[in-house]
Amino acid sequence: MTRTRPHTVDAADLSAIGGIDIDDVLAYVHRDLKKLPGYLDLYRRYLRQRWDVYELDFTADAADWAERMTQEERDAFVSISSGFHHGERQVEVELPVFMLGGGEESKIFMSSQIEDEARHTVFFDRFYREVVGLPGDSIQDVLDASFEHVSETFIGPFGLLAYQAEELRRDPENPVLRVRYGTNYFLWIEGVLALSVMKITLSYCRNRGFLPGYYAGFTATCRDEARHVQGGMRFLRESVDADPRLLLEVHDTLRTILSINSATSRRLALESLGWTPEEVRALMIRQLRMKLSDVGIGLAPDVEAMVSRIEPELAGG
Ligand SMILES: [Fe+2]
Ligand SMILES: [Fe+2]
Structure with a gap:
């Protein structure tokens, strides 16, 4: 497989991004993490990288979905992407409350992240309507139609x-x-779950040569996540620097998330997409550890032990 260079990831437009390897986009997420770009740098990058969700063409995707993918593959795909469909919509409406309490530079960056999340919601709306074929005249109708596929996790x-x-x-x-x-x-949601789901679904599309519209749009979404994760890690790093006691809140929140994580009664079957549960688990652990070590946030020993028992839960924003 030909590897693309990181600067290509940075500057690709929507027509070029379909040719980029998802691993290069994941490397791009982490490339700047150690130096943590400022909020206005991230905002400028947003202005350059913003893409038009209505430019995507799902015609070939609809044919792949109906004629080339198996029922098992379609089921696995829908069980992962429904979490995203609802996740994007939820973060779009719940980010404004976080925006209110930040500094002025953070507020400007957050306005761009809210727009990104709204665009990601429209991306999934189009995918569900035009490829999966769910019925509905409004965004809400299509969300309602995909809700039964959302995994309990x-x-x-x-x-x-x-x-x-x-x-x-x-x-x-x-x-x-x-x-x-x-x-x-x-x-957790963006840095671990979202990036893991991106890696799983996009490597399936790339290896099989399926769903080119989804591949282009979701790879562009992953590049948007690079800005969100870098902005979010800057926020956590600055919070802990300003008051080291806040590290205990990071640990406590991870304890809660990791306890919920093990409480699932049914597994997502991702084997048809080419992934074993052990591979998904290793991917998630790696995503979490990379974020924490890059921004210098250490874990308490009990949280570290919980991390190594992570279950392959999947949903994202
Ligand atoms: Fe998103
Ligand atoms: Fe995001």
Whole structure:
């Protein structure tokens, strides 16, 4: 497989991004993490990288879906992407409350992230309508139609996020509440779950040569995640630097997330997409460890032990 260079990832437009390897986009997420770009640098990058979700063409995807993919592959694909469909919509509506409590530069960057998440919601709306063929005249109709496919593990971190957003709504500048929200959203949901799902579905598409519209749009979405994860890790790093006691909140939030993570009664079967549960587990652990070590956030021994027992849960934003 030809590898693309990171600067190609940075500058690719929507027509070129379909040729980029997902591993290069994941490397791009981590490339700047150690130096943590400022919020206005990330905002400028957003202005350059913003893509038009209505430019995507799903015609070949619809043919792949109907004629080339097996029922098992379609089921596995829908069980992962439904978590995203709802996850994108949830973060789009719950980010404004986090935006309220940040500094001015952070607010400007957050306005771009809210727009990204809204665009990602439209991306999934189009995919479900035009490729999967779910019925509905409105965004809400299509969300309702995909809801039955959402895996139960989606309820865990996104249920927690809804609760954290509600707490933050009552006290938006509270640093403890902001760090709890940021640990769940930027570190776990975006930094671990989203990037793992991207790697799994996009490597399936690339290896099989399926779903080119989805591949282009979701690879562009992954590049957007690079900005979100870098902004989120900057927020956590600065919070802990300003008050080292906030590290305990990062640990406590991870304890909650990792406890919920093991409480699932049915597994997502991803073998048809080419992934064993052990490979998914290793991928998630690696994604979490890379974020933490790059920004210099250490873990308590009991949290470290929980990390090594991570279950392959999948949903994302
Ligand atoms: Fe998103
Ligand atoms: Fe995001």
